Amino acid sequence: MEGCLTPSCRVFWKCRVPLKIQIFMWMTFRDSIHSKVQLKKRNWAGQEECKLCGREESTDHLLFQCPVACFLWVFIKESVGWPLYPSRCEDLCVCLKSCKSHKTTLFICAGAMWVLWKTRNDHVFDNKIVPNPTVVVHKMVSMLRQWSPMVKQKEKRQVDEAIAKMLEALSKAE
């Protein structure tokens, strides 16, 4: 992947999340976060394998294709009503374009991407393993709640509704 910074993807600058998350999303869409594949391009001496599943750890892999990421995106797909779940960064741009409540969905996606990155870093650097993929959904929900005072009133209602739906689905999955 060479990044997919098309104009439609630049909307994350309008996403009401903390600045460091906006920067993280910008780096993700440029394919410049420090996945192992990216580090390798900069002459890093380690192995490219994903610590969780053993496949090549590209940006698309760790944020969309690794089993925990798949679980989270399938879960979000059900909650926001996408026809398909994104399996690459570029797919996410397509999903976002198809959404009516664009900003709310982007807000949720920011939470998903950030929680997957944090989970990966906890595993790689601190050997912390999530016992169950539903834990990642819970972490995302608490992050979204933490950020929700930043969104506008109209979007906040949509965010609260989406969170309520996710928690309901989660209680069935557990």
Ligand SMILES: [Zn+2]
């Ligand atoms: Zn993996």
